[in-house]
Amino acid sequence: MCENKVYTVSIYTENNIGLLNRISAIFQRRHINIESINTSSSEIDHISKWTIVVELSEDRMKKIIGQIEKQVEVIKAYYHKEDEIIYQESCLFKIKSEFLFEERQIQNIIKDSNAKIVHVNREFFVLEKSGRTEDIELFHRELKAFGIMQFTRSGRIAVTKDEMKISEMLKVF
Structure with missing residues (x-):
């Protein structure tokens, strides 16, 4: 069994009513506690960035990212280990x-x-x-x-240490 670690989740979304409930339900259904959650504008106009902190196994984290990305308003979701971010x-x-x-x-x-x-x-x-x-x-x-x-x-705010290509993807969006 994989050990639990702290992960920071970055989610880029359209800003729509009801999305918070649907994303939090993804964690709730799996009995995963959200340690902190923050949402703000991102580097691209009209696109929001969510930062969520959770503790779980990497296998479960990957499955949750897949579920989050199924939400219509979600453009892209990532998860990061503690040593991959500045927060x-x-x-x-x-x-x-x-x-x-x-x-x-x-x-x-x-x-x-x-x-x-x-x-x-x-x-x-x-x-x-x-x-x-x-x-x-x-x-x-x-x-x-x-x-x-x-x-x-406050909830955590974070940026990755490595360059993320999300800006180019969002410009196309």
């Missing part, structure tokens, strides 16, 4: 303002992690941190001692 995630932390002014340690954590303070008022301040999954998890653990009021994290 980032972003997150926001809301913390009581008293810690920013009274705790030198939190100031050092912010500086050492290259996080940004994006909002400050009397009650709370908001930090933004971008990076790889492990960077964000470490930052989260360090801030936990100060009492995180709110936390949110």
